[in-house]
Amino acid sequence: MDIRDQVRDFLAEHDPTESDRLDFLRARFDAGLAWVHFPVGLGGLGLPRALQAVVDAELAAAGAPDNDPRRIGIGLGMAAPTILRYGTEEQKSRFLRPLWTGEEVWCQLFSEPGAGSDLAALGTRAVLDGDTWTVDGQKVWTSSAHTARWAILIARTDPDLPKHRGITYFVCDMTDPGVDVRPLRQITGEAEFNEVFLTGVRIPDAHRLGAVGEGWQVAQTTLNNERVAIGGQAMPREGGMIGVVAATWRQRPELRSHELHQRLLRSWTDAEVARLTGERLRQQLSQGQPGPEGAAMKLAFARLAQELSGLEVELLGEEGLGYDDWTMTRPELVDFNGREAGYRYLRAKGNSIEGGTSEILRNIIAERVLGLPSEPRTDKDLPWKELPR
C-alpha cells in the first residue's frame, strides 16, 4: 500500500482537529508513522527513511500537531538511535514511545569538567552492587537537564582498564534524589545548560545500554547521530542564519557598504553550498549510502553561523552596540531567530564547541575519512587510574 494511503487511512480514523494532541501523537506512533524507518511496533514500518518526509507533509497538510521536535532534539536525535541499536526489547518498548511523543524529555550526561574533547578520560564512577549500580560524579554542559525525565549517561565501571575500555552506558532517571541540577550561565546571559551533580544515584542494571565495558562504542552511535542531528536538517534556500542577514540587507539599504556587500555575497554562496551539501547528504542517506558528510555539515554550519552573525552586528552599525537582554533565564530550547543580533553573535560561538569542537571534528575527518595517522599518544594503553591528571 502506498504510504500516502496509509496516512489517509490513519487520518480517517484519527481526526487531528478533534482529538487531544497527546492522544493523536500516541496513535500516530502506534500506527508506525512516527519514524517510518524504525521497526514495526516501535513507531515505524521498516520503510526507507526518505518516506518520512512524505508522511510529515501529508500530516502537516491535514493540520495535525507535531511532536515539537526542537524541544526534544536530544531524545530524537541521540537517545533514540542508540536505544534502537543497543537497547533490549524491554528498553525499546518502555522508552521510545514517550520519547517520541515528547511526554518524556531526554538529556545527555557525557561531558565532565575534566573530560571535554578527551571524553574517554571521564571519571564519573558507577559501581555494581547486586543488580543496582551506584553512580557518583559530576557532568557539565547538559542542555535540558532541568526539564529532562531521563538521561543517557556514560560512566567509568573499570578504572583498571585503559580509558576507552572501562566505560559503560546507562539510562539515568533524572528524578532520582541523588541528581542535583544547577544552571550554568553562559556568555549570552541565559543558562541553556547545566551542571549535574550525581551523588549515590541508583540505576538498575536493567537500564544499562549495551554490555559492561562497551560504553565507548555505544557512545559513538550517539555522537555520530548528534553530528547529523545538528548539521543535517532539511533547509530551504536562505533557511538558516543567512536568511536573517539577507532580510536585514534587503530592508535597510542605508546600512549597505561595498565591503559588507562582498562579504555578504561570499557568505551567501557558502550558505548555499552548505545547503546543497546537506541536501546531497540527505539523498545519500535515503538511498542507504551514508557518507562522512555529517561531520562536514557541522563544521560548515558552525563556521557560517559565526561569520554571518558577526557580519550582522557590523551591518547594524550603531544599533549593534546594544543587546536585547542579559537577564538570566533557563530556556527550554535555543531560538536564534527570537532574539537580536548580539545574542546570535554570542550564541553562535558555541556552535564550534558543542557536540564535538571543530578541532576534534577536523581530527575525525583527517583520521577516519582521509586515513591520516593519529598524533602519537601516551595515554591510550595506560590503565585509566594511572593517567596523569
Add this chain to the structure above:
Amino acid sequence: MSTTQPDLLYSEIEEELRSSVRALLTDHCPPSAILARCESARPYDLGLWRSLAAELGAAGLQVPEEYGGAGASLRETAVVMEELGRSVAPVPFLGSAVLATTLLLACGAAELLPELLPALADGTRTAALAVPLSTAPGAAFPTGVRAAADGTLSGRLTSVADASAADLLLVPAVGVDGPGLYAVEAAAAGVRVVRRTSLDLTRPVSDVTLEGTPARKLAGPETAPAALERALLTGAGLLASEQLGLAEWCLGTTVAYLKERRQFGRALGSFQALKHRLADLWLETVGARAAARYAADALATGSPDVAVAVAVAQAHCGALAVRAAEECVQLHGGIGMTWEHPAHLYLKRAKADQLALGTPGHHRNALAALVDLPGPVG
C-alpha cells in the same frame, strides 16, 4: 526558488561512464606522458581524444542520437569533465564537446547540424568557440570580428581555448544586421591560429585572426546572443565539475604523500597542523561536489534556477581548485616545486580555470542581481 528536486547523486550509468573514462585515462594519460608532450609542437593528445570520442562516445554525450550522439545529457558530460580534471588530460573536450557543441545545438541551424555535429560527436573533427576563454556568461556580444556583406569575416579574437586543435571555429561576428554566429573552417583562406605561450600547459590558448575568410552563418541577431549565452553558461557550469575532479586529485595525492613522507621520526600526516588543513580542504571539496552536481543537473533539466546554480558552482569550485593545487604544492615541500612532479600541471590548470568563463568574484557579483542582494546605492 528551485522548483523540482535536483538529483545531486550519480546514477549507476554515470558511475560506469566514470570508470571507463578513468580506466582509459589511467592507461593512456600518465603525468609523465603529459609532461613529455606539453612542451612539444603537439601539446594535445589527439589519439587519446579519438579514443575518448570514438570508443567511449564521450564527445557526443549531449548530442541527440539523430546527429550521431549518445542522446544523454549534460549530467554525463559533467562526469567526463570530472575525470578529465582529475587527469589534466590534454584533450580539447571543453572547447569542442562542451562549448562548441552546446553552441551548435543552441543555434538550431537545422540545415548545418547534420553535416557538422556527427563529426564532432565521434571525434573525427574538433571545434572551438572563438571567444576569449575568460569570457563570462552575461558578457556583451564580442565585436572583434566583422561580417562583410559578401559573407566573409575579418577581425581578431584572442585567448581562445582549444583553437589550435580545432578543425572548425565557431565565430561570433557583427554584420550590418547585428550579431551573428558563423562556422569557419580552420583551413580556410585568411585564417591564422597562433598558439600563445600559455599559463595552462595542458589547455593552451590561441589568438585567431580572420581576413576575408569565407564563413557559413549559423545564427542571426534573433538567436545568436542567446545561443552564445547558453554555451558560456554551460561551459561555466561544467567547468565546475572539472575543477572538482582536479581538486580531488590534489587532495588525494597530498594525503597519500603525507602518509608516506616521514620527518621528525613520524609520518608528516600525523601532525595536527597539517591534518586540519587537509580536513578543511576535504570539507570544501565535499561542498564542491554538491555545487557542481547541482549545476550539471540544473543545466541538464533546464531548471529555472540554472543561472544561480552555475554562479554558485563557479564561485565555489573556481576558488577551491586553486586552493587545492596550492596546498598540494606547499604540502609536498621541495618536490612540489619541481618540474618533474605533476603538481604544477594542476596548479596551472586550476589558476587558468579560475579565470575561465568568469572568475569566482565575477560569479559572486552576478548573484547580487540573481538573488536580490543589491549593493550600496550610489
